Each structure stands twice: as C-alpha cells, then as structure tokens.
Amino acid sequence: xxxxxxxxxxxxxxxxxxxxxxxxxxxxxxxxxxxxxxxxxxxxxxxxxxxxxxxxxxxxxxxxxxxxxxxxxxxxxxxxxxxxxxxxxxxxxxxxxxxxxxxxxxxxxxxxxxxxxxxxxxxxxxxxxxxxxxxxxxxxxxxxxxxxxxxxxxxxxxxxxxxxxxxxxxxxxxxxxxxxxxxxxxxxxxxxxxxxxxxxxxxxxxxxxxxxxxxxxxxxxxxxxxxxxxxxxxxxxxxxxxxxxxxxxxxxxxxxxxxxxxxxxxxxxxxxxxxxxxxxxxxxxxxxxxxxxxxxxxxxxxxxxxxxxxxxxxxxxxxxxxxxxxxxxxxxxxxxxxxxxxxxxxxxxxxxxxxxxxxxxxxxxxxxxxxxxxxxxxxxxxxxxxxxxxxxxxxxxxxxxxxxxxxxxxxxxxxxxxxxxxxxxxxxxxxxxxxxxxxxxxxxxxxxxxxxxxxxxxxxxxxxxxxxxxxxxxxxxxxxxxxxxxxxxxxxxxxxxxxxxxxxxxxxxxxxxxxxxxx
Numbered sequence: 001x002x003x004x005x006x007x008x009x010x011x012x013x014x015x016x017x018x019x020x021x022x023x024x025x026x027x028x029x030x031x032x033x034x035x036x037x038x039x040x041x042x043x044x045x046x047x048x049x050x051x052x053x054x055x056x057x058x059x060x061x062x063x064x065x066x067x068x069x070x071x072x073x074x075x076x077x078x079x080x081x082x083x084x085x086x087x088x089x090x091x092x093x094x095x096x097x098x099x100x101x102x103x104x105x106x107x108x109x110x111x112x113x114x115x116x117x118x119x120x121x122x123x124x125x126x127x128x129x130x131x132x133x134x135x136x137x138x139x140x141x142x143x144x145x146x147x148x149x150x151x152x153x154x155x156x157x158x159x160x161x162x163x164x165x166x167x168x169x170x171x172x173x174x175x176x177x178x179x180x181x182x183x184x185x186x187x188x189x190x191x192x193x194x195x196x197x198x199x200x201x202x203x204x205x206x207x208x209x210x211x212x213x214x215x216x217x218x219x220x221x222x223x224x225x226x227x228x229x230x231x232x233x234x235x236x237x238x239x240x241x242x243x244x245x246x247x248x249x250x251x252x253x254x255x256x257x258x259x260x261x262x263x264x265x266x267x268x269x270x271x272x273x274x275x276x277x278x279x280x281x282x283x284x285x286x287x288x289x290x291x292x293x294x295x296x297x298x299x300x301x302x303x304x305x306x307x308x309x310x311x312x313x314x315x316x317x318x319x320x321x322x323x324x325x326x327x328x329x330x331x332x333x334x335x336x337x338x339x340x341x342x343x344x345x346x347x348x349x350x351x352x353x354x355x356x357x358x359x360x361x362x363x364x365x366x367x368x369x370x371x372x373x374x375x376x377x378x379x380x381x382x383x384x385x386x387x388x389x390x391x392x393x394x395x396x397x398x399x400x401x402x403x404x405x406x407x408x409x410x411x412x413x414x415x416x417x418x419x420x421x422x423x424x425x426x427x428x429x430x431x432x433x434x435x436x437x438x439x440x441x442x443x444x445x446x447x448x449x450x451x452x453x454x455x456x457x458x459x460x461x462x463x464x465x466x467x468x469x470x471x472x473x474x475x476x477x478x479x480x481x482x483x484x485x486x487x488x489x490x491x492x493x494x495x496x497x498x499x500x501x502x503x504x505x506x507x508x509x510x511x512x513x514x515x516x517x518x519x
Contacts, residue, residue: 043370
C-alpha cells in the first residue's frame, strides 16, 4: 500500500539524523582525501563547436556544464582547457579566422529549460585556449552566438539572450571594436527580448542578420507554455552590426519564438535562410534579395523548435542546408526537402554544427552526447566515449566492497560504476546501466545492491534487478505528468522525481510529489 506521509515531519527527522551522523565523523578521517575521476567516460551535452582554420587535426567544443575542450588528434583524445577560468557553462565560441590563436567564448546555455546554467559574460584567449580572461558583458548570463570579423580579430559581435527568468537590459546584440575592452549595445528591443543568433557571409561581413527572441522561462517544468512573443523577429545590418532595421515582408505575422539563421557564403549577404518557430506558419524561410522578401520554403512546423533552431549553409553550395534537431538533417534543394543524415546512436539532440569553409568534408557536431567530428563528409564520425563531460545530478553508493556508485546522466540514461577496477583503471568494463530514466535518482536496495530503484520524468519509478536484467515499473501513480500543466494532473512532479530509501528495517522506499509516498 502506498500512502502519503506528512512531509515536514519526515524532513525534520532526516535532517536531525544527518546532523547527528555528521557530528560523529572526526576530521582526520577525511582531511587527506583527494578527488579523482571515476567516469563514466562518455560525453554530455555539447553546446558549441568549432574547428581551427589551417589546423586540420585541431577542434574545440564547449559543454553545457563542462567548460571548453580541445583535441589535436581529430577527436581521439580531448583535453579540458577552460577549468582555471572559473566558468563551466558555454553558449557560444568563435575562432578568429585571421588569427586562430584568438578565441572568444560566450558563457551560459541558450535553451528552453528551467535548470539552465547561467554564465558570466565573454572570455577571450590569445594563445589558442591556453589562458583566458573575462572581457565583460557579465550580466548577459546566456549568450547564443559570437561572430568575429574575418580580417580583424578585434571586431566582435555577440548575441546575448540575457536573463532567461526575468527582465534585464543586458540583452540584444553587442559590438566591440577593440577586442572586448569596450562594448556597445547596438540592437535592443526591450528588457524581455534578447538576441539568440547572428549570421553573416564571411566574404561580405558588412551585412549581418540577427534573430531576436522574446523568451521567458519559469523555474519549474513549464513545457506547456510556448516561448513566443510579438517582439521576436529578424533584423538586418548593412554596417557590420552598428545599426539595424527589422525585416517583415513574407515572415510570419503571428508571434514568433526561437529563430536560427544561416547565410550563404559568397552571396554578399543576399542569400539567407531562417528556421522559425511561430504560433502559425513556422518552418523554413529563405530570401535571395537580402531579406527584402522572404519565401515560405518548407511548411513542416515540426522542423522548428525552441530547443534547437540552428541552421548552417554549406560553404561550397548555397542550396545545401544543415538543420539541427532531434537528428541532423540535410537539404540539397534550398530547404524544400530534408534527409536525416545522422541520429542516434551517437547523438539524439543536435545543438551545434560547424563546417570547415576550406574543406567542407570536415565537420563537427555538438549533441547531447558530446562533440563528434568527421573528416570524410560524414562517412565516419569520432567517438563520444572519450569526453567525461556528462551531467550527473544525484549520487548514491552501495555498502559493498568495493562499493558501487549510482547516478542518472542527463540525456544518456543511468550508470552504476565500481569505485575501483581489476584492470588498473576504471573503464567501460566497470560500469553498466541500471535500467531507469536519464538524470534522476538511482538508489540501491540496502539489502541487495543488485536491486536499484530509479526515478524519472513525470513521476516514473522503476525497480531494476541486475540478477535478471529486467526493469519493472513500480510508480505510485501510473499516469505520467511530464510536460503537463500542473493544475490538470493528480500528482505534481518537478524536473526530478526525488526518492530515498530507509537503511534500516522495514527499508521503506519514499517518493516525492506534492505528496510524499511510502512503500
């Protein structure tokens, strides 16, 4: 029988118990302990990617919560290069085409999430990422894209979304002419609307397009609220981002959401594409006259999504477009038709994409499963099992020796890891899935660590038995509430479904909604 329990009484008891236990542990029992990496060695969400012009084996990627990583051997090995800077969440990065040693980094994720990680402005490196310094815009919090002038590494444009949970003025497009020493906000609509994307033709950088997004998130699971507004739209500059005017002819008249932009190389800024989320008539749009007139190319509104909305044009063909979403799509007819060219395994949400302008067969994608690259036009891709950037929210351990560590990884399921290995180093041999949802709690049974209880989206609860490899649904209520409006469901859960188990008889299992359930 699963019954609601009085939450304040239980929490008070748990806190008093924890305090009493902590007081009995002498300091000398743990003061010499040091942190070590135990894995798993599989990647987490990559938010920004780039190659290095003139260095075919060198690539960079930024992670949602894992800083910046660099490879010099085409993705065989990766090394973190941003840890000493003090930031962890990356929204955008750009390598200066005229001087690859100059790299700009915009911090803060840009996504419709309620657990989104904020940043603290723009960082700059002048030695290829070896050292970094903060060059301002600290109150922007979430930066969607950065453009660097192809000939002058000191001229930079930044698309800043601003505070995602409330109004603020550090939004819009910012420009610097002195490498980040000073910044000027050149495009601003209101304290509720920020810039999420900017794009230009590198051979004609005077013409720049910017996507503004009226987006407001709430600190709870609010997928039922569409992130759209009348102030969202596309703007154009003909003086490299100094002044702007709004484009409207042929674009949706209804409130729009997130917009992604791409400009054809060599078109002098005249051929431009947009993936537009809108209340009505969302999809792919294009213009061949510099945005004066737009054409509704693809009416598939499912291609537009506030979670992705990224579009790239192949540097060697103005008709070839790459579109990011739950898979990587390619069109060779200017957006009329798309074919899925890459999906899972190796990526189930595609957020970022970069194509080498000199060698278009060299590409890198940023996905929920890290950064994966190709040097042969997509025939083969590098591994994501070499980037320990996974996002883990909760940790539990067993009482065995050696003990096991259990957790759920954002986007990639669950994991149980041995704290030590028989093979000299902890590898994939020493971890396995424990059957539950991604990212939530995974708690071993005190009586048998082969039994693991795991929680997930919308109140889902599972019981995994490693003896049989089977997972059983034991949810307190069988109907999921994921993405539902809270006042329409029986039990309300947040992004996480908290669970805990008592380590003494009768080994009660607890699950938290607006009620506390016990079994």
